[in-house]
Amino acid sequence: MVPLCLAPETFILIAWQVLWKYALSKVTTMNVRGDAVRKIGFRDIIDMHSPFEPSTGFNKMQYTVDSTGRRHSAFRAYLPAEVVRGRPNLHVCINVVATKVEFSEGSDGTISAEGVELESLDRSLKRIITARREIVLSCGALRTPQLLLLSGIGPISHLREKGIRVVRDTPGVGQHLQDHVIIQTTYNCPLSDSLYAMVKQPTTFLRETYNYLRHGAGWFLCTLAEVEIFGLSSVINSDGNPAMLSEEQRNPYNPANLPDFCVLVAPIGDPSIPGVDTTKGVLSINAGLMLSKSFGNVRLRSTDPRVEPLCDMQYLTAPEDRAALRAALRVTNAIARQLREEGYEIDPVRVPDVSSDAAIDEYIDKYIDTMYHYTSTCRMAPEDDVRPGVVDDELRVHGIRKLRVADGSVIPNVPAAHPQALVYALAEKCADMMRMSAEPTGWTCDGDAQSRFYAMINASLSRFNLLRWTNERARYVTQHAVVSSGAMQTTQLRVMSEQQNKQYSSVRSKPVGQRTLGESWVALPARTRIQISLAVTGIALAGIYLSDQLERVLPPPADKKPLSEGAAKDVPPP
Ligand SMILES: Cc1cc2nc3c(=O)[nH]c(=O)nc-3n(C[C@H](O)[C@H](O)[C@H](O)COP(=O)(O)OP(=O)(O)OC[C@H]3O[C@@H](n4cnc5c(N)ncnc54)[C@H](O)[C@@H]3O)c2cc1C
Structure with a gap:
């Protein structure tokens, strides 16, 4: 029976x-587009985060998932309910704005951060939270400099211009603003290959909803870019094809080999762009600038903390940036050409004329956009650097006691990688350093890994170095770790055992x-x-x-x- x-x-x-x-x-459809990228001359990077692979090539885009493969966020990874419940000294205040840092001055002239003034969004409540040990600012690369300026730390001329009492003249605050810019090119493609099908076809939407809810898989996991190329503009020819890399150019330890552009192939584009055939799918091939050499700045528009600061991006003021973007746009064109030659149905809607630099520049100026990867406005560097730093190599604000910064603003230069994982790593590193300084005898740490981290972060913040450090660190971190089993894509609350990791990733990677x-x-x-x-x-x-x-x-x-x-x-x- x-x-x-x-x-x-x-x-x-x-x-x-x-x-x-x-x-x-x-x-x-990733395979179709991946093949085209391979055929125009880019090599697969098997693991984007491996220190043993060349810095340039292409791979499937990686994203943050938990140990079951589901999309994950910093909030869910670092602030799960059990952590919040288990720590009576942790308070999360929502709907408040930090308006000012309060300082004290010792008899010897040392300035210490003592507290932070908070105000509710509706301005009905105001409070100063004092700190016995330390204060860490993490308002992001646009708002952390704003808060420092409002608190009287920044370039003296700007503080005086705004009528703010000067606590310390720190010229680097708000300077050296960097970003990754992106230029979109748009094509029509078969509807079944585009995320746009989820809008046009309810059955596709239902299928993918089911796939996600039931299996944690499918189109809802799409990062909007399926394939990402990291490239060196100096080896791209006028047709958009890369030259064969020499042994030296393949060396990931040489900072000269860090990619200065990226190309993201995405199964979605803006269907409202004039000329898009909305009965078909929309595909975009995007050119991005990785190692920007241009520097903008953040200044106060107003002394009201709610008012957005003035961000002068100064995009593409360095000629190298344009050269990198031109090469990237030529690569986008080469990918589309390759797809077409293979019989793939791809029709240009909004693409640059790549026959001359002038025509490409015109396209760049018209369609330049941001990737929202702002960094470096409170950079980690000495104060007497050509581009003055704001924090030291332990993230402490120069000349101020008990004040650190841990967010994208401290990254010395915009990284040749997407910054999210780097920000997590910085935050964890900051937590370790605070713990070490609070318990100088009770906390042990791999000293080698520590000193290598400083050397690496100051020299070049490539994603490969970051991973190496993270792998080493995983040995002594037992909680809240960003770990890697060859790819730093799994954010987990606990470090997985190596065995679990191997079994999981070998099957999943097929x-x-x-x-x-x-x-x-x-x-x-x-x-x-x-x-x-x-x-x-x-x-x-x-x-x-x-x-x-x-x-x-x-x-x-x-x-x-x-x-x-x-x-x-x-x-x-x-
Ligand atoms: C639309 C978008 C897409 C992105 N996609 C990617 C991606 O695919 N991959 C990737 O690697 N990176 C991506 N990034 C970039 C990434 O999100 C940032 O680099 C990263 O979040 C920076 O972290 P942070 O801690 O420096 O700042 P944030 O994440 O911006 O955190 C700052 C926090 O401080 C709060 N805050 C600011 N001012 C105050 C104040 N005065 N008082 C109280 N709170 C304040 C803000 O509300 C915010 O919650 C994306 C960014 C955006 C906006």
Whole structure:
């Protein structure tokens, strides 16, 4: 009875697996575009964060997921309810603005940060929170300098101009503002290859909603860019193809090899752009500037902390930046050309004329946009640097006691990578350093890793160096770690054991279409596996129960007698 009952369910499960894999293989367009990128001359980087791979090449875009593969955020990773509940000394104040840092001056002239003035958004409440040990500012690269300026720390001329009492003349505050800029090129493509299908086709939306909710997979995990190229503009020819890299150019330890541009191929573009055929899909191939050499600044527009500061971006004032973007736009054109040559249906909607630098520049000036990767306005550097620093190598504000900064503003130069992971690492490093200075004897740390970190962060903040440091650090961090099993994409509350990590990543890293049924099963989140197992067991038990009931209620078939009668007949008389 049990096998009979299980058989249809097992069949349905297998059929569903096959259909699901088929559906996924139909909608995964990453391979098509990845192939085009490879064919124009870029090499695969197997692990973008590996210190052993060249700094340039292309890879599938990585994103922050938890140990079950679901999208994750800093909020969920670092402030889960159990952490908040378990720490009576942790208070999270929402709907308030930090308006000013309060200082005291010692008899020897030392200035110390003592507290932060907070105000509710509706201005009904004002409060000063004092700190026994330290204050850490983390308002981001645009707002941290604003708060310092409002508190009287910054270039003396600007403070005087705004009528703010000068606490300390710190020329670097708000200077050296950097960003990654992006220029979009737009194409029409088959609807089934574009995220736009989720808007146009309710069935696609439902399918992907199901995929996400049930399997933690599918289009909702899309980072908007499927493939990202990191490139060196100096090796791109006028057709947008890269030259073969020499052994030296492949050396990831040489800062000269850091990529100065990126190209992001995204299965979505702006459908409202004039000329887009909205019956088809929309695809964008975006050129981004990585190592900007231009510097803007942040200044106060008003002494009201709610008023946005004045951000003078000074984009592309350095000629190198334009050169890098021109190369990147030529690469976007080469990718589209390659796709077209292979018979892929791709129609240009808004693209630059790449035949001359002047024409490309015109396009750049018209469509330049930000990636929102602002950094370096309170940079970690000596105060007497050509571009004066604001914090030292322990993130302490120069000349002020008990005040640190831990956010994108301290990054010395805009990194040749997306900054989010770097900001997490900086925050963790800051926490370690605070803990070390608070408990000088009770906290041990890998001294080598520590000193290497300073050297690395000051020399060049490449993502590869960052990973190396993070891997080393994972040995002694037991909580709230950003760890890596070859790729720093998994934010976890606990460090996973190496074994777990290996098993998980080897199966997950296989393309869905190439997994065996067993591997697909292993790759499912543990909770889903338990749910499926329980469901199958439940169906089996229900089947047994139902068949027993039916046997009791229904009359036996005409050609069969009840067992009791037969047994009575067959038993020989005593
Ligand atoms: C739309 C968008 C997309 C992005 N995509 C990516 C990406 O794909 N990959 C990537 O690596 N990076 C991405 N970034 C960049 C990344 O989010 C930032 O680099 C990173 O969040 C910077 O962290 P931070 O701590 O420096 O600042 P933030 O994350 O900006 O944190 C600052 C916090 O301080 C609060 N704050 C500011 N002023 C005050 C005040 N006076 N009082 C109280 N609170 C205050 C702000 O509300 C904010 O919550 C993206 C950014 C944006 C905006």
